[in-house]
Amino acid sequence: MKPFVRIKKIKGNEYLYEITPFFDEETGKWKQKSRYLGKNVDGEPVRKGKIPNTTRVYDLGQYIPAHWAIKEYKFIEALLCCFAPEEVGLLLIIAINRLVMPCSPRHMNTWLSGTWLSRMLPGASPDPTTVLNLLDILSNRSVIGLFSRMISMITNFSDRRIIMSGRITDFSQYEGARGGGYPYKDLLEGDLGIRMFYDPDERVLTGCEIADIRKNFIEDSMSIISSGRIPGSSFLPNWDYFSPVLIQNLVTISYPFIIRPDSAYEPVSSEILDWDERQSPGIECTYHGEPCFLKKFTAMVGYTPVRGYILHNSKKEQAIRHVFEKNLQNIQDIILQGENDFETLDDLIHEVAGFESSFFFRKDHKSGIGRNREMITREIRRLSRTCVLYLGDYTWEECFSLTDTRWKIERELFSLYREFKRDLTGYQTERIKMGILFVSFLSVMIKTLVMKRLKQAHFEDITSINALMAELTPIHVVKSYQPFIVPGKLSRRQKTILSYFGGVPTL
Incomplete structure (x- = not known):
């Protein structure tokens, strides 16, 4: 007779045994040999002390800092005021992808399936159609400003604000230009303008507003400033061909500002x-x-x-x-x-x-x-x-550090925006460019929060987001009847780094 598997229930737990019938010639009777296989888990035998057969290995370590920033600063709560829950999960997944491992929407599902992110941030599947629809919503709904207001209300930021203006323009074409300004003849009407809200006390971004340059972006900025919509703030604009007139207007209304002018400015x-x-x-x-x-x-x-x-x-x-x-x-x-x-x-x-x-x-x-x-x-x-x-009342260090910060943020934004548009080659991007820029802004915002935490940890040899990723990339999740972390024993350095980002998330 052929062997078969028998289930035995002991104290509420099921165990699997392999039963092999055999004929005992001495007694002339049929008997059975029993061999313990293991605990019954979904019909499969699992023994203690042995690593069960695994089906998948998922990336985890490099995504822990971004997940910590999202939870610590209540991104999900702020976005739920503007989007449906599945849209929130998808938006954050795209933002993390652009920060850690950018890829085209055609490959985003494949990337996500190899990470543990879908369990940490459940949301819609990031197929190309869904991603493009979300970018279209971002470009046509007035949700970006609402998110900026909500995250400031529910997160422990200070009351001070610096309004930074930026222009999403290809800076490489101006690198050889004297003074670093923007020649009028080279500017495109389709350039995007972005107003970013920066907390100088916490040294983090707290929100943004995006508009087409052709829609009187400078005039809108002046209206916001003169209306006092953001009390106690200061203005830190980028330098372009509007700036000489802008400075005169700011001086006229006596509004606090800092600007780094072109060396050719008279x-x-x-x-x-x-x-x-x-x-x-x-x-x-x-x-x-x-x-x-x-x-x-x-x-x-x-x-x-x-x-x-x-x-x-x-x-x-x-x-x-x-x-x-x-x-x-x-x-x-x-x-x-x-x-x-x-x-x-x-x-x-x-x-x-x-x-x-x-x-x-x-x-x-x-x-x-x-x-x-x-x-x-x-x-x-x-x-x-x-x-x-x-x-206004600023020290020389504040003036130069804030203008350096504005320029750095603008460059990072443009870099992410340009790369995202490149990965959308083949799609119509003109109508969704504001959505592309907002996703890029979320990525920069998350990166700013992670880098701030990293500086608080005083790791002198980890000075960039890429260096942090390299330290945490070896950490994976192995899927089995009960998911577990590998390596099973994290290094002391990995444990120290993760302690600043909430430790290993609950699996």
């Missing part, structure tokens, strides 16, 4: 370029651990005096001078190699040097070229100095 250009430390050393200070000189000044905006600071980074100037001089020497060597006609030397200088041609001149009545030392000195000064104008 009220500050002479102060930046003519400051000679040998005659007027300024104030010695340290910014981001590097020695600097600081100069206070007053600029006239219209007929109104506005205070400002110029920061001169000595170390940065030395590096810039070295690279700049080396580049000019290379250009000069190429020009001299090609020089064969005194009459056409000016054309050769312009052709080879391009934008740098103003730093060279043709020597009169003899062959050769010289360098315009005055212009070179002024250019190096311009590149190694930065300036802020402000109205």
